[in-house]
Amino acid sequence: MNDAELNRFREIIAARLDALAHEDELGSEGQATVELDQQSVGRLxxxxxxxxxxxxxxxAxxxxxxRRRLKAAFGRIDEGEYGYCEDCGDEIAHARLNLDPASQRCVQCAKG
Structure with a gap:
């Protein structure tokens, strides 16, 4: 994989991390403690x-x-291991990485 492709995957991963952070902001209210005051809210x-x-x-x-999977993918990019199957060592198809940039296995190894 050349540097331009690696940079493109870095951008994809960074964008996904940003999207997760935005979802965290939106979802924080839903995780708040539920008030159990029977006078203000019914049982249902x-x-x-x-x-x-x-x-x-x-x-969440x-x-x-x-988030952990994507950060691990950044680590594999830095180590020069990104895009290679952790089981067999073959190159992971770019189409698979486009769908899931955190993929660690090729299609054959993922199938088992």
Missing amino acids: SRMDALQNQAMAKAS TRRDIE
Whole structure:
């Protein structure tokens, strides 16, 4: 992979990290503690609020995992290992990296 391609993947990864940070900002309200005052909110409304809170926390966890994968991809770029399958060592198809720039395995190894 040449330097221009690596720079393009750096930009893609950086853009995805920025998008995750923006999603974190939007999702922070949904993770707030649910008020359990029965005078102001009915039982079903509290259940909805708790469900929404759980979904917001699950989304935050998903974003954290994705963030770690993308940062690891930056590390592989710096080490000169980006774009190579961690199992077989073959080059990962650019189309696969375009879809998921944090991919660590080629299609054959990912299938098992």
